[in-house]
Amino acid sequence: xxxxxxxxxxxxxxxxxxxxxxxxxxxxxxxxxxxxxxxxxxxxxxxxxxxxxxxxxxxxxxxxxxxxxxxxxxxxxxxxxxxxxxxxxxxxxxxxxxxxxxxxxxxxxxxxxxxxxxxxxxxxxxxxxxxxxxxxxxxxxxxxxxxxxxxxxxxxxxxxxxxxxxxxxxxxxxxxxxxxxxxxxxxxxxxxxxxxxxxxxxxxxxxxxxxxxxxxxxxxxxxxxxxxxxxxxxxxxxxxxxxxxxxxxxxxxxxxxxxxx
Amino acid sequence: xxxxxxxxxxxxxxxxxxxxxxxxxxxxxxxxxxxxxxxxxxxxxxxxxxxxxxxxxxxxxxxxxxxxxxxxxxxxxxxxxxxxxxxxxxxxxxxxxxxxxxxxxxxxxxxxxxxxxxxxxxxxxxxxxxxxxxxxxxxxxxxxxxxxxxxxxxxxxxxxxxxxxxxxxxxxxxxxxxxxxxxxxxxxxxxxxxxxxxxxxxxxxxxxxxxxxxxxxxxxxxxxxxxxxxxxxxxxxxxxxxxxxxxxxxxxxxxxxxxxxxxxxxxxxxxxxxxxxxxxxxxxxxxxxxxxxxxxxxxxxxxxxxxxxxxxxxxxxxxxxxxxxxxxxxxxxxxxxxxxxxxxxxxxxxxxxxxxxxxxxxxxxxxxx
Numbered sequence: 225x226x227x228x229x230x231x232x233x234x235x236x237x238x239x240x241x242x243x244x245x246x247x248x249x250x251x252x253x254x255x256x257x258x259x260x261x262x263x264x265x266x267x268x269x270x271x272x273x274x275x276x277x278x279x280x281x282x283x284x285x286x287x288x289x290x291x292x293x294x295x296x297x298x299x300x301x302x303x304x305x306x307x308x309x310x311x312x313x314x315x316x317x318x319x320x321x322x323x324x325x326x327x328x329x330x331x332x333x334x335x336x337x338x339x340x341x342x343x344x345x346x347x348x349x350x351x352x353x354x355x356x357x358x359x360x361x362x363x364x365x366x367x368x369x370x371x372x373x374x375x376x377x378x379x380x381x382x383x384x385x386x387x388x389x390x391x392x393x394x395x396x397x398x399x400x401x402x403x404x405x406x407x408x409x410x411x412x413x414x415x416x417x418x419x420x421x422x423x424x425x426x427x428x429x430x431x432x433x434x435x436x437x438x439x440x441x442x443x444x445x446x447x448x449x450x451x452x453x454x455x456x457x458x459x460x461x462x463x464x465x466x467x468x469x470x471x472x473x474x475x476x477x478x479x480x481x482x483x484x485x
Numbered sequence: 486x487x488x489x490x491x492x493x494x495x496x497x498x499x500x501x502x503x504x505x506x507x508x509x510x511x512x513x514x515x516x517x518x519x520x521x522x523x524x525x526x527x528x529x530x531x532x533x534x535x536x537x538x539x540x541x542x543x544x545x546x547x548x549x550x551x552x553x554x555x556x557x558x559x560x561x562x563x564x565x566x567x568x569x570x571x572x573x574x575x576x577x578x579x580x581x582x583x584x585x586x587x588x589x590x591x592x593x594x595x596x597x598x599x600x601x602x603x604x605x606x607x608x609x610x611x612x613x614x615x616x617x618x619x620x621x622x623x624x625x626x627x628x629x630x631x632x633x634x635x636x637x638x639x640x641x642x643x644x645x646x647x648x649x650x651x652x653x654x655x656x657x658x659x660x661x662x663x664x665x666x667x668x669x670x671x672x673x674x675x676x677x678x679x680x681x682x683x684x685x686x687x688x689x690x691x692x693x694x695x696x697x698x699x700x701x702x703x704x705x706x707x708x709x710x711x712x713x714x715x716x717x718x719x720x721x722x723x724x725x726x727x728x729x730x731x732x733x734x735x736x737x738x739x740x741x742x743x744x745x746x747x748x749x750x751x752x753x754x755x756x757x758x759x760x761x762x763x764x765x766x767x768x769x770x771x772x773x774x775x776x777x778x779x780x781x782x783x784x785x786x787x788x789x790x791x792x793x794x795x796x797x798x799x800x801x802x803x804x805x806x807x808x809x810x811x812x813x814x815x816x817x818x819x820x821x822x823x824x825x826x827x828x829x830x831x832x833x834x835x836x837x838x839x840x841x842x843x844x845x846x847x848x849x850x851x852x853x854x
Contacts, residue, residue: 253771256772257771259772260772260773372768374771375769375771378773384766388751388789389748389749389751391755391837392750395755395782396574396575396781397574398524398565398574399520400519400520400521400524401547401835403545403837404545404546404752404834404835404836404837405520405522405549406521407546412750413837414750438788439749440748441745441746441748441749441802444745444746444747444748444838445748445837445838447838448545
């Protein structure tokens with residue numbers, strides 16, 4: 225980028241704020257970050273200037289109100305690059321579960337004064353409303369991912385799209401396959417890498433929080449889950465959770481079962 | 486290569502072998518049950534080997550059972566052979582630093598010699614190691630990282646007496662008994678081990694052990710159990726060179742049906758003791774002063790593996806599975822003078838959906854047999 229420091233904004237939509245913590249968790253690298261960029265807007269950390277023009281906007285959260293759509297379009301206009309971070313921004317997040325539920329019933333039963341609720345019919349990932357330059361998946365994303373994308377953008381190169389399956393990271397760490405050795409319904413074979421096989425590393429099956437990997441065979445894995453004695457609803461829940469608007473997982477969830485195996 | 490059956494090491498003297506290896510400067514890796522599978526773990530001095538482990542393998546399934554058997558090696562194999570010890574799943578090849586004047590300094594990383602004795606190596610994994618040697622230590626392009634680690638190995642092999650249902654080393658000619666490639670070779674009996682050396686280093690260790698002569702009935706028992714291990718294997722690969730047969734069947738409908746099941750998750754290539762594909766990338770610090778060039782295990786089942794300058798050559802699973810099988814069992818012959826499969830059966834057991842390489846290849850070349 226230019227000789228002057230790049231300007232960075234971190235915006236938030238419907239989300240838990242957890243992905244923004246990947247910046248704050250940088251530790252000593254925060255000092256290096258401040259040497260490289262000026263943080264113009266980052267409400268969770270302090271700086272407020274949401275209207276400013278910036279080089280890179282990081283966007284957390286999904287779109288769930290009409291006001292969100294207006295605001296994200298403004299952000300697009302003011303940003304050279306937009307990078308979305310996390311399951312909400314890239315694939316709807318947990319709140320996209322309402323896309324497959326009776327929304328009005330929920331609003332009536334949850335809120336004391338439902339007449340004040342103004343929400344979109346469908347929760348949307350950011351890329352459904354604006355052009356997104358790069359997407360970082362994960363629930364939440366981690367500091368390693370944020371650092372890698374920042375380095376690439378500051379160097380003027382396209383960030384590496386990590387799209388392999390979790391199994392690759394899992395086997396590189398020599399974890400014993402939880403599905404084969406213990407019969408756990410692991411989502412690793414269809415889930416995108418990036419977490420460092422966190423759950424298999426502590427003896428748990430992957431639950432798919434990074435969304436779908438490239439070339440994910442959800443039908444075959446769903447079929448395997450049935451053989452592991454999961455019923456149709458349980459298989460559905462494996463696929464539709466953190467990434468409710470991930471088209472590959474959503475489609476697998478709506479089928480509920482695989483045809484093969 | 487190795488001497489006849491002469492030396493019997495009683496079970497209660499087995500610790501003498503571990504002591505001799507330790508005195509010889511080796512740290513010992515021994516099989517342990519960890520997270521539901523056999524893995525090689527460092528054996529602390531004075532510790533003993535696990536006993537009574539029994540392994541049940543089937544397509545997509547691996548289960549451990551602990552029995553009251555006194556034997557240490559009455560099982561087939563774990564998810565990994567020797568590959569992770571010589572070809573690291575992730576390692577830095579070189580790094581670069583940039584000083585305040587913008588001057589860059591490149592430093593090559595070197596593997597440190599680390600003498601290590603592996604207890605309980607199977608013949609399939611010795612055959613796989615010989616294949617990895619052909620790849621990483623070929624005369625034109627020696628991999629120094631591999632070479633250093635390879636030279637650090639002391640291999641205590643055991644003739645396999647309990648192949649799993651997924652094993653087919655007898656049909657590939659790589660087991661269940663070891664022919665060469667070991668420093669020491671054990672045949673396990675209920676009351677101890679017949680032990681022989683395959684190298685001078687092995688001979689040196691063997692000389693220090695309190696051994697007894699081998700009784701004729703012990704030699705017969707060994708012969709019987711080795712034959713049983715061979716005959717109990719039900720899976721098999723066609724033992725001939727399949728290169729032509731596979732490449733004549735590139736449009737066989739079976740590629741499509743196996744691709745419907747295949748997750749392209751790369752578990753098969755990760756556990757395969759001969760697969761050697763890797764990718765390289767750079768990881769740098771945020772202040773742009775340091776960067777590391779890292780090599781890590783890759784697989785022909787990933788998109789990146791066939792990505793060349795804007796084009797993904799093998800975008801779908803059918804092409805990826807076909808690449809793997811036609812290389813492993815076909816073009817490997819032209820490349821290394823033999824098939825790339827040693828019959829360990831890991832790709833069958835550790836495939837989450839239980840795809841069986843012997844079944845697939847048989848279906849694909851069946852018209853040719």
